[in-house]
Amino acid sequence: MNKPVENATLTAAEAVVEMLKAHGVEVIFGLCGDTSLPLYDALARVGSVRHILTRDERHAAYMADGYARLSGKVGVCEGPSGGGATYILPGLVEANESSIPILAINTDVSVSSRGKFTLTELDQRTLMKPLTKWNAVLDRSADIPRTFRKAFEAMTSGRPGAAHIALPFDVQSGPVERGDVWADPTLGSFPSRRVAPDASMVELASRLLRKAKNPLFICGGGVVLSGAEAELLALAETLGAPVATTISGKGSIDEQSVQSVGVVGSNGGTPETRAVVDAADVVIFVGCRAGSVTTERWRHPAPGKARIIHIDVDPAVPGTNYQVDVPLIGDARLCLAALNESLEGFRREGNFKFVEQQKRAKFEKFDALARSDETPIKPERVIKEIGNQLDPDAVVVADPGTPCPYFSAYYVVRGTGRRYFSNRAHGALGYAAAAAMGAHVARPQVKTVAVMGDGSFGMCVGELETAVRLKLPITFVVISNAVYGWIKAGQKSGFGQRYFSVDFGVTDHAKVAEAFGVRSWRVTQPSELSTIVKKALASDGPTLVDIVCQPLHEARAPVSEWVA
Numbered sequence: 001m002n003k004p005v006e007n008a009t010l011t012a013a014e015a016v017v018e019m020l021k022a023h024g025v026e027v028i029f030g031l032c033g034d035t036s037l038p039l040y041d042a043l044a045r046v047g048s049v050r051h052i053l054t055r056d057e058r059h060a061a062y063m064a065d066g067y068a069r070l071s072g073k074v075g076v077c078e079g080p081s082g083g084g085a086t087y088i089l090p091g092l093v094e095a096n097e098s099s100i101p102i103l104a105i106n107t108d109v110s111v112s113s114r115g116k117f118t119l120t121e122l123d124q125r126t127l128m129k130p131l132t133k134w135n136a137v138l139d140r141s142a143d144i145p146r147t148f149r150k151a152f153e154a155m156t157s158g159r160p161g162a163a164h165i166a167l168p169f170d171v172q173s174g175p176v177e178r179g180d181v182w183a184d185p186t187l188g189s190f191p192s193r194r195v196a197p198d199a200s201m202v203e204l205a206s207r208l209l210r211k212a213k214n215p216l217f218i219c220g221g222g223v224v225l226s227g228a229e230a231e232l233l234a235l236a237e238t239l240g241a242p243v244a245t246t247i248s249g250k251g252s253i254d255e256q257s258v259q260s261v262g263v264v265g266s267n268g269g270t271p272e273t274r275a276v277v278d279a280a281d282v283v284i285f286v287g288c289r290a291g292s293v294t295t296e297r298w299r300h301p302a303p304g305k306a307r308i309i310h311i312d313v314d315p316a317v318p319g320t321n322y323q324v325d326v327p328l329i330g331d332a333r334l335c336l337a338a339l340n341e342s343l344e345g346f347r348r349e350g351n352f353k354f355v356e357q358q359k360r361a362k363f364e365k366f367d368a369l370a371r372s373d374e375t376p377i378k379p380e381r382v383i384k385e386i387g388n389q390l391d392p393d394a395v396v397v398a399d400p401g402t403p404c405p406y407f408s409a410y411y412v413v414r415g416t417g418r419r420y421f422s423n424r425a426h427g428a429l430g431y432a433a434a435a436a437m438g439a440h441v442a443r444p445q446v447k448t449v450a451v452m453g454d455g456s457f458g459m460c461v462g463e464l465e466t467a468v469r470l471k472l473p474i475t476f477v478v479i480s481n482a483v484y485g486w487i488k489a490g491q492k493s494g495f496g497q498r499y500f501s502v503d504f505g506v507t508d509h510a511k512v513a514e515a516f517g518v519r520s521w522r523v524t525q526p527s528e529l530s531t532i533v534k535k536a537l538a539s540d541g542p543t544l545v546d547i548v549c550q551p552l553h554e555a556r557a558p559v560s561e562w563v564a
């Protein structure tokens with residue numbers, strides 16, 4: 001093992017580190033294992049790539065995801081063979097479906113040990129293939145440079161996505177020619193290759209928009225991914241059109257602006273935002289898959305009622321869920337810029353009275369509940385308090401359960417760009433804490449807050465040690481109600497209140513966090529909330545606020561509907 005190599009060559013493990021560096025990678029999140037020893041040794045010897053040791057590979061992938069979302073660069077995570085691969089998988093698939101470029105490297109049993117009932121042997125190629133945009137299992141050391149180049153190109157061009165590389169133990173010790181170790185560093189950020197739309201389609205869209213009486217944008221994550229906020233605003237102003245978003249689209253527009261509708265759909269939308277969607281005669285989807293949640297199961301907009309222009313970088317998206325009048329395939333920024341150009345000289349005066357009226361109605365109901373002194377504390381009060389105290393540039397990450405629909409609906413993003421996100425592809429509980437850690441590593445100068453239910457807390461608690469070890473000044477908020485509340489709410493609304501196997505025991509999450517070394521508080525009284533949230537946010541280390549809250553099945557959820 002690790003035979004000395006000539007100067008003109010590197011060990012393959014060293015070449016892996018050099019290839020990452022050549023693509024601009026500065027940090028890797030991961031967890032060690034037997035098959036990873038050569039890679040770890042190379043990381044130690046080569047230096048200059050920061051390694052963040054995590055307590056679970058799933059969270060390493062979530063950290064890479066949060067890091068990528070905030071840095072605009074590929075997030076990298078790693079783990080060993082066998083369990084390391086199966087544990088990294090949930091984060092990989094979430095990122096891939098959310099169009100977030102992360103690279104996962106799992107080391108593997110030696111090529112020479114394949115097929116011999118070797119401990120941890122697993123067909124990583126087949127396992128990862130349907131979950132990633134691109135994947136490979138290395139068989140030869142010499143293939144490392146071109147395999148990494150391919151992976152970065154796949155992740156950051158077209159629709160961004162996740163890649164996976166399996167790196168066998170013996171492959172890590174073979175030789176790689178130094179001269180083969182090169183990269184195009186522009187492939188380390190996304191979008192690396194912007195594609196412009198077909199001019200004839202731009203013309204068709206522009207014609208439809210000139211005739212529209214009540215156009216509406218529904219923006220998905222593609223606007224923020226593409227950095228198309230300025231082009232979107234310019235076009236929305238030209239058209240006098242309101243801008244609604246999906247959850248991932250929060251940050252496409254400043255939500256304080258008159259043109260902003262807020263989030264629509266069945267997880268963050270409200271009857272008031274739905275009414276705005278229903279009033280549109282032309283809907284322009286931008287970087288949005290028009291999936292079940294955004295469209296409330298393809299009912300809003302109602303099929304056939306509004307004309308549809310659909311902008312997406314992925315040609316497979318427009319036309320999948322709605323009959324589309326004009327598909328515009330390309331990068332969101334370039335598509336919107338092309339529309340701005342083709343509409344030069346045109347201007348429709350917007351009438352935002354209806355949007356304003358709907359927003360006022362939505363927030364009046366919210367504010368009345370947010371003022372409530374009742375116990376258990378109402379979720380609205382928590383959102384209002386955190387919203388009041390956070391700076392506009394703060395980053396909030398929300399888990400499914402109570403946090404995602406409530407924060408999506410009522411946490412007002414001030415400014416544009418990535419300031420709020422949730423894991424909207426698969427919505428696995430326990431994402432926010434680790435994703436927030438990755439986000440903080442990418443943008444350490446702003447406050448980062450992770451909001452989770454107690455169901456999520458149970459799925460991510462081990463990473464509190466990572467936050468303490470790295471002294472990350474993140475505030476973790478636990479909405480504590482001793483129930484899988486979102487599901488119990490579903491049993492209430494759709495299954496005759498036959499509550500079954502959804503309640504669990506009460507845990508003092510503040511005490512648990514304290515045992516990890518996190519400065520923590522448990523809040524039971526609404527009157528205590530403000531002071532404690534202030535203290536937690538002001539701390540320069542990790543803090544946790546455990547808030548005993550009204551469960552969802554007793555609360556007034558924004559639009560709570562299961563989406564199967």
Ligand SMILES: Cc1ncc(C[n+]2csc(CCOP(=O)(O)OP(=O)(O)O)c2C)c(N)n1
Pocket residue numbers: 400401402403426427428429452453454455456457479481483484485486487552
């Ligand atoms: C890994 C995973 N398992 C199951 C679910 C299904 N699920 C969606 S919401 C929810 C309940 C969430 O409970 P909790 O985190 O306590 O938040 P609450 O709804 O009570 O606010 C469950 C179980 C999921 N999203 N992820």
